[in-house]
Amino acid sequence: LFDEPRIHFAIVCASRSCANLRDEAYQANILEKQLHEQAVRFINDPSNGVRWDRDNHRLHISKIFKWFKKDFEKKDISTGSSTRSIKSSQPVLRFIRQYIRNKEAIDWIDRGRDIRVSYLPYDWHLNDKAEKPRMDN
Template identity: 40%
Template sequence: MAMSKRILLCFVLALLPLVATAGFDHDHAQFGTVLERHVKDGRVDYDGLKRDRAPLDQYVQTLGAVSAAELAAFSREQQLAYWVNAYNAFVLTTVIDDYPISRGSLVGLAFPSNSIWQISGAFKGSRFKAGGRTLSLDDLEHKIVRPTFNEPRVHMALVCAAVGCPVLRSDPYRAMVLDEQLDTQSRRYLADSAHGARLDAPKRVLYVSAIFKWFGGDFAALGKGDTRRGILEFVARHSEPDRGLALREGEWKLRYLDYDWRLNE
């Protein structure tokens, strides 16, 4: 009898992470409510969000309640959706905690007066709980998402509250449609000639976001180890057919667009 009880106890304990995981809302519906209410065409109503912040705060709490063991039981797509939504939710929280933004330290002199960079420790301050860890925004992006998933399209989904960023969707990322969402985000950003990509065909120059300069190595695999070719291939894959075909023919120079750090409001 004692042996049977021990076996039953071990079985129950083994199931606990799965039960907890099953309880997590992989549709991220609460975050969806936040985005639907306060994001339109990629621009955020931070004033309205600050006055109606309870749903965002509650969602951030649910992210923090997920333990490392629970997270490990998620599928790869569920994990990536979890981290991308977490990053975007944490950025929104960072901004509304200090909104309206005013010019900060000497570092802020290099950025617009309403930039997220005016907020002290915005990217490096370890203040958010997720997946059993306490993280900064930089930790989440550079120590978890980039090295773990090796997915260049994620740069089209992580939104750092700047006009120059890819737009923030009005719906959350979800595992079931994640691949389609990442493709859509990539196409949308690279169709933005002011911030994403612009072609000067006569001069055979491709102008791309500074994101590709900062994280060029993340695209190198698409060029068989060559960063420049990898960036060209990424843009070609996520462009309308004529531009995609042109970028795969002959040689192209890369130039980088100035990054617009104004707040995406």
Template identity: 30%
Template sequence: MQPTPYRWLRLVLLLLPLLTAIRAQADNNTLELLHRPWNELLKRYVQPDGRLPYADLAEHDEQLRGYLQALRHVTPEASWTRQDQAAFWLNVYNAYTLNLAVEYYPVQRLGDIKIKTVGGYKPAWEAPEVNVGGKLYSLNQIEREILPRLLPQDARRFLALHCAAASSPALLPEAYDGARLDQQLDAQARRFVNDATRNQLSAAAVQVSSVFDWHAAEFGEKAQLIAFLNRYATTRIEPAATVQYLPYDWTLNDTGASGVMAQQARKH
């Protein structure tokens, strides 16, 4: 069934009174309503193993488009709690990453995407494609400038960001919520650390995601990293355990065939 034309636009028009209220004063109820379309989408599409059916999403993307359109009318205010702001930007980052995969599907990796901007083409992570409150941001700006201010010295944020890759931390199957953010970040860290497809843990040796290597400045050196892992791991890791980093698979975390294979399948 094809999506109803402009259904996503009608959704935004219905949300306009809510968006006005959010600009005036945000509370848990209004923010919950703002993120509800994103929350419902995550619950419907995120699979237990973290993969997503991108072909289905690409054909039924009106809810995602409506949510992104609504974000164009909302600016996080200093009066919001830090947790509400952080939850907001985590949702924004993940929604725009998912949208990139949907918009350019079939694509094998988000790294293959080049977006035309003023002055040439930029990688997906650097292009100012994220529209929040009428202002444009890149995904890298959100990760490297905004979230560190809101979640300083909290390395869990790296496990909450989704890059639509096979080795990426899986999407939490619900929207981030400022009132429950600490519990959600803990749940996400616990899920990722104990995911045997992304980390292999034993008492004497661990092979962990390259995410921990890339962000060693915040996860810490060996002793600090093992302490972090032990906060969440179901397997106790000894302080003297060896640490190795696994290669990162940037292939799209698609439930079906991806890239050229998916394109060929659609032609038959």
């Protein structure tokens, strides 16, 4: 089977809390780049992906990471940064670490500090364009 956790950011259900749709089709010759970009975009989206709460040392993460936890625990994706140095015992945090850009969150994950995790509310409403105003005739 397709053992790729980033698929959860590529093939989406079109709800508001899902990853944003790309404006291009997925292509075999650039698929790795596209999956990487989707993971970076989603994980760094504080509304739907991951939000760092520095005051409480808490990561608020998408419920996608809860529902598909086993997918994110299967393997670390190599992105050029060493995941072996990450001391976090939570595989989902190790996965997130590979894509998150918040330097303080990275530091807390890398040092294995006590990070609390909570889940963001999930909005199942359709991720469509706002309804156009009706014109009166």
